[in-house]
Amino acid sequence: MRYLRILMVEDNPDHAELTTRVLLQEENINEVVLVETGQDCMEKLADGHRFGLILLDYGLPGIDGLSTLRKINKSGYDIPVVMVTGQGNERIAAEAIKTGAYDYVVKSSDYLSVLPAVVIKALKHHRIKKENVRLRENIEQNYLDALAVLISVIEAKDPYTHGHSETVSRYAFATAKEMKLSSREVERIRAAGLLHDIGKIAINRKILLKNGSLTNKERKIIQTHCDSGVKILRPAAFLEELLPIVHQHHEHFDGKGYPQGLKGNEIDLGARILAVADSFEAMTSARSYRPAMSFEKAVDKIKKHAGTQFDPEVVKAFLRTVKGLGIGDQK
Ligand SMILES: [Fe+2]
Numbered sequence: 001m002r003y004l005r006i007l008m009v010e011d012n013p014d015h016a017e018l019t020t021r022v023l024l025q026e027e028n029i030n031e032v033v034l035v036e037t038g039q040d041c042m043e044k045l046a047d048g049h050r051f052g053l054i055l056l057d058y059g060l061p062g063i064d065g066l067s068t069l070r071k072i073n074k075s076g077y078d079i080p081v082v083m084v085t086g087q088g089n090e091r092i093a094a095e096a097i098k099t100g101a102y103d104y105v106v107k108s109s110d111y112l113s114v115l116p117a118v119v120i121k122a123l124k125h126h127r128i129k130k131e132n133v134r135l136r137e138n139i140e141q142n143y144l145d146a147l148a149v150l151i152s153v154i155e156a157k158d159p160y161t162h163g164h165s166e167t168v169s170r171y172a173f174a175t176a177k178e179m180k181l182s183s184r185e186v187e188r189i190r191a192a193g194l195l196h197d198i199g200k201i202a203i204n205r206k207i208l209l210k211n212g213s214l215t216n217k218e219r220k221i222i223q224t225h226c227d228s229g230v231k232i233l234r235p236a237a238f239l240e241e242l243l244p245i246v247h248q249h250h251e252h253f254d255g256k257g258y259p260q261g262l263k264g265n266e267i268d269l270g271a272r273i274l275a276v277a278d279s280f281e282a283m284t285s286a287r288s289y290r291p292a293m294s295f296e297k298a299v300d301k302i303k304k305h306a307g308t309q310f311d312p313e314v315v316k317a318f319l320r321t322v323k324g325l326g327i328g329d330q331k
Pocket of ligand 1: 196249250
């Protein structure tokens with residue numbers, strides 16, 4: 001059993017002492033740290049002390065319990081809060097629950113006999129919630145791993161495209177970071193980079209691996225991989241936010257791409273980033289029917305198509321990234 005410390009925010013010393021004594025009788029609770037104000041509570045949390053639960057009195061000097069609760073939420077601490085209110089303050093208690101408190105206890109005559117059970121229940125509930133989050137993340141990661149295996153199966157059929165999606169994902173990730181997008185957005189773009197061509201699994205291998213130029217009909221068939229990718233990924237709800245990127249990664253900034261002919265900002269920013277990363281990776285890799293293009297030539301081509309095929313702002317960021325990563329040195 002790990003060491004469990006509770007943070008009690010209570011300005012009444014008698015009350016604090018009694019409550020501490022009762023809580024320490026619980027075998028799972030090892031320590032109760034007392035602070036008297038909301039400000040002190042926030043400072044204690046900011047100090048990096050780890051607490052299993054916060055017992056927060058509503059009537060505090062300075063900022064009250066509800067405002068303190070809002071501050072705790074805003075700072076993103078993942079600690080369950082039990083609000084303690086005076087008698088007749090049930091409205092506050094309801095407000096506390098709405099604001100994110102796990103539960104509340106009213107300081108009534110039987111307060112001390114009720115409190116330990118509420119605290120233990122909150123701790124248990126929080127532990128289960130965390131465990132559920134961990135399990136869900138595990139499932140999602142396993143699903144992503146399985147999809148990555150599918151991608152490598154597609155790429156393994158063609159030695160020339162081996163590792164393509166991983167490299168595209170890396171370039172797109174670096175470009176998104178260079179554009180100072182939020183970490184969530186950067187992660188969305190990285191994941192979509194890995195999965196963008198998953199729709200190719202639905203395409204006839206003979207067409208996919210054809211040596212030499214494609215007929216119009218074959219080209220149209222290959223182009224269906226954007227729609228197929230969406231169909232394959234749609235059943236996984238947690239991948240929903242990747243779908244626009246997967247669907248739109250062959251759209252052109254000037255509206256001449258496929259599958260929808262979207263233009264400019266109509267195209268998801270992630271897809272605009274991926275378009276540059278994808279083209280650059282393809283150009284600088286050898287194909288069965290042509291050698292790899294030199295780094296300088298590929299950079300020139302990307303620059304040349306800024307404003308037509310590619311978003312000029314994305315191109316600028318990509319070129320800065322390419323320099324920073326020394327991608328050219330590796331080629
Ligand atoms: Fe593609």
